[in-house]
Amino acid sequence: MKKSFVARHRRALGAILLCLVVNAAALAWFWGSRQPVVAPARDISASMLQELKQSTAPWSENRRDLSTLVSDMRDGRIASAALSDEAIYISTHDGRRYWLADQSGRVGQMLLRDYGNAGAALFPVALFDTDGEAPWYRAVLQQWPLLLLLFAGLLFAICKLRPQQPLRQDTGISFADVIGASEAKLALQDVTAYLRDPAAFSALGARPPRGVLLTGEPGTGKTQLAKALASECNASFIQVTGSDFSSMYFGVGIHKVKSLFRSARNNAPCIVFIDEIDGIGRRGEQSRSSDAEGNRIVNQFLTELDGFAPDSGVLVLGATNFPNSLDPALVREGRFDRSIAVSLPSLSEREQLFQLYAGKVKTAGAVDFAQLARNSVGLTPAAIAYIVNHAALLAARGQQRQVVMQHFVDALETCRIGEQPSGVSVLSESDRTRIAVHEAGHAIVAAALNCGRVEKVTILPRGQALGVTLVTPVEDKRLHLESELRARIQMLLAGRNAEQLYFHEVSSGAGQDLHEASKLALSMVGALGMGPKGSLLSLQAVRDAHLDSDPREALEAADDLLRQLDQECHALLLSLKPALDHIGERLLQEETVPGEDVVAAVAPFMNALPGKVSVLPGHTPHLERVAASAYDGLDPLFDLSLVEEEDEPHTGPGMI
Structure with missing residues (x-):
């Protein structure tokens, strides 16, 4: 049974009521303090006090010393005096007004002693603005900076500690x-x-x-x-x-x-x-x-x-x-x-997501949502929402009034391989040739080993990459065979092997490829039981058991696996060298080659491939992209914490 509104919010209502009462009291005090206090001027002393409460300026403008006060007292020129905690205010019969500083109170004591020794009243003496007659709140108000800080701290604490509102x-x-x-x-x-x-x-x-x-x-x-x-x-x-x-x-x-x-x-x-x-x-x-x-x-x-x-x-x-x-x-x-x-969306669900988010933007022409869904395997609903929104941004950037299919395709490529940068410095011809060979190696091996659908290969910069080979998975998969993972590693090593084949020297551009291949090899050896020596021990289980272990054996097994797959990749590229030459030349001429042309270039040589192929037909690993990025340095050391027991390998860029 739900409680009433007052019962559920009694604390908040009480706090609001308290604030209203405090504000009303403060306003009453403020307006009351602004009203002048009218005191009956019964004598000269009361009149002087009334004037002092209104303003002390007529006295403060004239400061005198003790000799003036003594002289006026002896000659009887003082009409009235007012003593405060820090000063003495004097008014004379001839209209003069002055004051004396008296922080220690000694002058006031002397004045009162002489005043008491006299037989008759010399002049009226009153007390002005002393601690005894000062309002209780005046001393508190003098500490207003501290009060302001305390109030700000209290307000901050209330905001931070207040209960979450449903x-x-x-x-x-x-x-x-x-x-x-x-x-x-x-x-x-x-x-x-x-x-x-x-x-x-x-x-x-x-x-x-x-x-x-x-x-x-x-x-x-x-x-x-x-x-x-x-x-x-x-x-x-x-x-x-x-x-x-x-x-x-x-x-x-x-x-x-x-x-x-x-x-x-x-x-x-x-x-x-x-x-x-x-x-x-x-x-x-x-x-x-x-x-x-x-x-x-x-x-x-x-x-x-x-x-x-x-x-x-x-x-x-x-x-x-x-x-x-x-x-x-x-x-x-x-x-x-x-x-x-909460799993990733399926093919039909991705198509529905594209239709949902595309309905929120202005589209024109036929938009093939089925094709967009097929090319977005492994993407989350948030990524699909980003793709549709980025397509609208691309249309606005091109001063278009509606979003067309090409905008969606460009946005999907941006999500996969990054934004196409502007203002990139022109590369030398040798660098363009090396990048073309590197990317052609990735594309040729991906098509030969059926690692997925080769969408395109380009030497145009995308994101942090100087060149990109885009390979998308054909189907949603959660289970991957050993042959598929070995094929993926060969594809990652293909760019480096192509450089070795043509230039007899490798570059730092394959650093990210080696990083991804090493992570996958460590997972195969230390977590999936797919090492070359047949070891079934999981390093993840050893770590969970808090046991000390020597990682050198696992590192050596992963290195042996990488060397074995590197040799197989090199032999595969030798068999496909005519296709590699063809795609490399087209990249230098056209800068972008469609995936269909890559598959067509590889097809005539498929029957002459080496007998030992590390992939089963019809199976594709979950692969997003193989990219060639800037020649930056990369730390070659690896941490065994990267070895995780998982049913899906990591994906990432290839050339760095």
Whole structure:
């Protein structure tokens, strides 16, 4: 049962009421202090005090010393005097007005002593602006800089520590608006039923889920799923990030955790979405004070999760790209009960995504969304949204009123291989020839080993690359054969081998190719059991077991694998040298060669290839691009932390 508006926001209403009362009191004091105080001028002393309260300028303009005061007292010229904490103000019978400094109070004591020794009243004496008659707030107002700093600090603390305000049923996104992630949406159905009617679960004695963890690559739509779930359940939605709980002050992070869950309970049914939940971290040894604070934040988070009642109507939804970074106690059963992987969109889903985002821009002519979907294998929904938006930017850059198919194609190439830079310095003829040979080697081997669809090869700069060979996968794949991975490594080494074949010397341009090939070879040897020596030991398991191991054996096995594939690649290029000559010459003449021409150049020599080919027909690895970039230096050292147990190899640029 939901609480009333006043009950849910009683603290905020109380704070607003208090501020109104304080402001009203301050305004009353301010306007009251502006009104002149009219004192009845019963005698000359009262009249002098009234004038002093209005302005002390007539006295402050004339400063005298002690001799003047003594002389006037002896001659009886003083009409009235006023003593303050730091000065003495004198008015004479002839209209003169002056003052004497008296910080120590000795002059005033002397004046009062002579005044008391006299038999009769010499002249009226009054007290002006002393500590005894000063308002209580005057001493406080003298410290206004400090008060201003304290007020600013208090305001900053209130803004930082205030509870997160829920977003009430207005996310504007439903499951129908989230294209793709069909498996994740299906897994969230029972969560939707629970948030719609938590009492039904409680009546059956069923314990509803307390937390759901969404995992997947960046840009797959985890945040959109969380917002859609809140709309489907008609629930409140609070969105924070894991780093929001961190603070340089002790105890602030714990307060934020308590405030978050208190706000969620007050607005039940409610979904608390914690994006990048791995930012909370995991507990460790308290060797430093910062570690102790992080441990307390995680402990408080665990305590709040355990404190949920079965019918509280609160669900914690976490999203992360690194589930292994979470504390094991956080993801155990009973806390985050379920882990849902948000996968990449399929071919049909990518086509729907292109249609969805293209509907938001002005298009003209026939746009082949099916072709765009086929050429965007492995891209996330966020990348597809970027492609459509970049196509509109390209149309605006060309002063076009509508977006056509060519704009989408150019935007897709920009997403794959980078922006085409402007103002690039002209390369020498020898550099152009070397880049053409390098890229022709990549393209020829990719086409011969069927590593994917060769879209184009160019020696025009793109992004950080001086030349690019664009190879896209033919189908969505999650499982890769050893032959496919070996073919990918040969394709990465093909540029370097082509340079060796033509110039009998390699350049630094193959540095990034070797980097990617070495990462893949280390994964094959240390994680996938595909080394040349047949070792099945996983270095990932050794690292998880916290065992000491000598990496030299794995490095030697990876190097042996690279050398073996390098020899096979060199032999393959020798067999395809006529095709390599043809594509290299065309690149020097035309700068860009379509992928169909590369396949046609390789086709006549396929029957004469060496018998030992490291790929099975019909299988293609997940490959994005092989690029030739600027001749920059690269650190040749590798870290074994790059060896990960994964079912999909890394992709990246080729020539650097």
